[in-house]
Every structure is written in C-alpha cells, then in structure tokens.
Amino acid sequence: EIVLTQSPDTLSLSPGERATLSCRASQRVTSSYIAWYQQKPGQAPRLLISVASIRATGIPDRFSGSGSGTDFTLSISRLEPEDFAVYYCQHYGNAPYNFGQGTKLDIK
C-alpha cells in the first residue's frame, strides 16, 4: 500500500505569487499514476492533473504537475483569487487508491 504525504499542510500566499505543493509517496509510483485535485468549500473535488503532469480538460495552463518515482509537485504559476482551496494528491495505479491528507492554500 502506497501512503502519500503532502507538504506543507497549509500554504499562505498572495494573488499573483507562485505556489508549489509537494506530494511524497512511501514507495515508488509505477507509471507515475499520480493525480491532483482541487476542492473548494461545499463542492466536490475537481480533477486537475493525471499521470503526474497531464492537465485535465479545461484546466488553465497556470497549473502544472511534475515528478516521478516518489516525489511529485503541483505548481500554480500565478495565483488567481479562485485558486485558494484545498489540494489533494492521489495514487491511482493499483488499489488502494489512497489520497494525501491535503494542502490548504489560503490567502495571505
């Protein structure tokens, strides 16, 4: 079973700044089956990134994913007001399809 640890737990930034969120896996993730999701209060999560770096349909190009092996990163190049939310990484290669504990991105 792969356990995902996200850091930091909370990230406080201002609009226009760059955000870097980390997701570390307890063992190597085959085929980079790591996804990233955004969740806003009262809403279902939304898929941002699949296979570590492929943006989902309709996701702005300020969102980018990278990484391989055990270390993965979600970057947001220039924060917009609507980007302040909770972000989760997930391993979805083989069950159990565990999620990280989440990183809350809030306005500084």
Added chain:
Amino acid sequence: EVQLLQSGGLLGRPGGSLRLSCAASGFTLNSYAMNWVRQAPGKGLEWVSSISGTGATTYYTDSVKGRFTISKDDSKNTLFLQMDGLRADDTALYYCVRNGYNHVAFDMWGQGTMVTVSS
C-alpha cells in the same frame, strides 16, 4: 448531459444497513470503472471502493472490507454501495466517482450523499 446523480442524505443506526445509489447519465457504466470516495466532516478524502467496467473486479479499503459491497445495475446505469454493520466512523459525505479512460484519474464526481450513523 454527462453527470452522476446521487440519492439524498441518509441516517443509519450503529450495526444497521444503508444502500447508496448513483445514477449515471450521458455515458454507460459498463464502459468505465467506478468508485466511492468519502469525506468525514472537516476531514480529507478517503477512497472506499472500486468496481471495474465489467463488474468482475471489486476493491475495498481495509476498514470497510466485509461490511460494504459495491455493485451496479447496467440495465439501469446505476451504481450502488450496500453498507452493512454501520459504525459511527462511517459518518461522511459519500461521493460516486468515475475513472477516466486512458490513464486519466477520477474525472467525474457526483454531488455527494451525506450518511450519518448515530443512535
């Protein structure tokens, strides 16, 4: 319109049973793997269970094995989660979620069904 419509909120007793349903529209369940993901109040996301497009393969997180059963009725294009032996820590918002094609992750989410387990 492509969407997942879930049943309304449910109240169950400890040790009791509930069944969640999720109706798919705009696509056919037998073409996609499907999942249930839950979120306890104020907490993060927890994957619960998955079923393959054919229905032949199912998976469960350890805490629900032997208590929950995922299934689907392709003729009604509906996904189910039978929840038996309910516990207080099963209280959560349960999402019905579609697995995408071609290495795409969980690409479509229902609106969620609130399950409360309380005596």
